[in-house]
Amino acid sequence: MFVAISLLLVIAFAMAWSAMPPQHSVAGAAAEPFRQAGRQLSDWYRIHIRQGLAEKTPDYEAASRRFLDADPQRGAELIVQYGCGACHDIPGIRAAQGTVGPDLHDFAQQSYVAGVLPNRPGDLTRWLLNPPAHSPATAMPDLGLKQDEARDIAAYLLGSEVRR
Amino acid sequence: MSGTSQSALGEFGVQSALAPEGAGATAINGLTIGMTIAFGVIFVLLVLFAWAVLAGRLAPRRWWIWAGGIALPLVSVLALVVVSTGILQKITREEPDALVIEVTGKQFWWDVLYDPEGWALRDANEIVIPKGRPVTFRLKSDNVIHSFWVPKLTGKMDMIPGRVNTLPVLATETGRFRGQCAEFCGLSHPKMAFEVVVLEPAEFDAWMQRNSGEARDAARSELLRGRDVFVEAGCPACHTIRGVADGGTLGPDLTRVGGRGSLGAGMWRMNQGTLAGWIADPSAMKPGAEMPSYNHLPGPDLRALSAYLASLK
Ligand SMILES: [Cu+2]
Numbered sequence: 442m443f444v445a446i447s448l449l450l451v452i453a454f455a456m457a458w459s460a461m462p463p464q465h466s467v468a469g470a471a472a473e474p475f476r477q478a479g480r481q482l483s484d485w486y487r488i489h490i491r492q493g494l495a496e497k498t499p500d501y502e503a504a505s506r507r508f509l510d511a512d513p514q515r516g517a518e519l520i521v522q523y524g525c526g527a528c529h530d531i532p533g534i535r536a537a538q539g540t541v542g543p544d545l546h547d548f549a550q551q552s553y554v555a556g557v558l559p560n561r562p563g564d565l566t567r568w569l570l571n572p573p574a575h576s577p578a579t580a581m582p583d584l585g586l587k588q589d590e591a592r593d594i595a596a597y598l599l600g601s602e603v604r605r
Numbered sequence: 606m607s608g609t610s611q612s613a614l615g616e617f618g619v620q621s622a623l624a625p626e627g628a629g630a631t632a633i634n635g636l637t638i639g640m641t642i643a644f645g646v647i648f649v650l651l652v653l654f655a656w657a658v659l660a661g662r663l664a665p666r667r668w669w670i671w672a673g674g675i676a677l678p679l680v681s682v683l684a685l686v687v688v689s690t691g692i693l694q695k696i697t698r699e700e701p702d703a704l705v706i707e708v709t710g711k712q713f714w715w716d717v718l719y720d721p722e723g724w725a726l727r728d729a730n731e732i733v734i735p736k737g738r739p740v741t742f743r744l745k746s747d748n749v750i751h752s753f754w755v756p757k758l759t760g761k762m763d764m765i766p767g768r769v770n771t772l773p774v775l776a777t778e779t780g781r782f783r784g785q786c787a788e789f790c791g792l793s794h795p796k797m798a799f800e801v802v803v804l805e806p807a808e809f810d811a812w813m814q815r816n817s818g819e820a821r822d823a824a825r826s827e828l829l830r831g832r833d834v835f836v837e838a839g840c841p842a843c844h845t846i847r848g849v850a851d852g853g854t855l856g857p858d859l860t861r862v863g864g865r866g867s868l869g870a871g872m873w874r875m876n877q878g879t880l881a882g883w884i885a886d887p888s889a890m891k892p893g894a895e896m897p898s899y900n901h902l903p904g905p906d907l908r909a910l911s912a913y914l915a916s917l918k
Contacts, residue, residue: 445656449649456645524873527882527890541885580904582911584878
């Protein structure tokens with residue numbers, strides 16, 4: 442009896458699953474709350490515990506959030522949208538493995554942006570808004586970013602050290 | 606099972622046979638669901654039956670062998686053959702007045718020729734079709750076997766060297782639908798996709814009108830510089846930009862490259878940045894792409910060239 446019922450359940454599940462629109466995968470739906478909670482927990486840890494404990498490992502993401510009032514998560518989405526990965530290897534961005542420009546892992550530890558501007562949130566934002574204006578012979582084009590977009594991307598890149 | 610691909614493109618045409626937007630895909634989806642339900646029911650009945658026998662509630666009979674072993678499979682398989690043959694007939698029937706679009710599979714991109722006997726408008730990597738008007742794809746290959754598959758529109762069809770396969774399509778909804786090469790064809794086979802853009806018929810006619818002429822003129826001095834770099838760097842050996850350089854056929858037609866939704870056959874979002882990255886190092890973005898790297902171009906030239914290509918809409 443038990444076998445029959447569990448078989449029935451499996452069949453019903455398989456049929457319902459195959460009829461479902463693809464965006465609503467069961468596994469995806471079930472995993473989402475856990476993923477959310479995990480993200481919040483790790484954010485909380487980074488901001489409240491790690492930063493408080495060790496001066497040596499400043500939390501760039503929290504810092505950039507504070508300095509810039511920026512949203513690094515949106516920055517990550519913009520990096521995907523603008524296809525920066527065509528030229529840069531960027532931590533945490535799938536398919537961003539370009540070799541045309543510098544690798545942006547540990548970018549936050551660098552002193553200069555493209556060797557011409559001090560690596561601070563404001564200057565990085567300025568670089569992203571118009572690279573050729575700061576370095577006339579550069580290969581990196583002006584991608585037409587808006588001020589708030591550049592700021593969010595800058596926040597993500599400066600947080601890349603903690604994201605490894 | 607996640608339908609929205611988290612590729613470099615972010616939100617990009619969806620590719621799912623379970624959410625059809627074309628006559629063929631709708632029929633195939635109906636068949637799939639019908640079959641799953643019918644055979645699910647048969648399976649459940651069989652399990653219940655076996656359980657009844659094993660639990661001693663039914664005494665076995667000899668005629669069961671005839672009924673369950675011969676009659677039932679015969680009837681169900683026959684029904685399956687009839688229904689699926691009918692659907693196959695329906696979705697492969699060609700309309701005599703359909704718009705013909707010739708698509709040739711390349712490594713690893715798609716050459717597109719609209720109305721070969723009439724307009725003969727050449728494009729690549731993106732196919733624009735009208736909604737509600739029958740279209741016949743004429744599918745070819747001049748290298749290895751590829752397979753042309755737009756799951757939301759209809760079933761797949763192979764592209765075989767030396768043969769011409771036809772695939773009728775009737776789109777029932779406007780939108781952008783992703784397609785994919787479905788037959789292993791080499792190193793970057795997984796990076797050989799494309800988009801089908803379905804427009805209202807009137808919009809489609811306007812689109813054909815607008816795109817059948819020469820490429821858009823370079824309006825600013827940077828764009829003019831970009832056009833010169835295109836010619837000087839030798840790109841016309843492989844690429845055509847109508848009105849600027851004709852004859853190159855080894856690579857995709859670039860006459861309206863900036864107007865396509867994606868770069869590199871459905872792989873990257875089209876913009877100046879990705880274009881510049883592509884020109885400087887195609888094989889980093891697509892291993893095995895048959896285009897040389899132009900990382901020797903000076904920065905300003907690379908920027909001008911990519912700005913020019915992005916302006917070709
Ligand atoms: Cu392929």
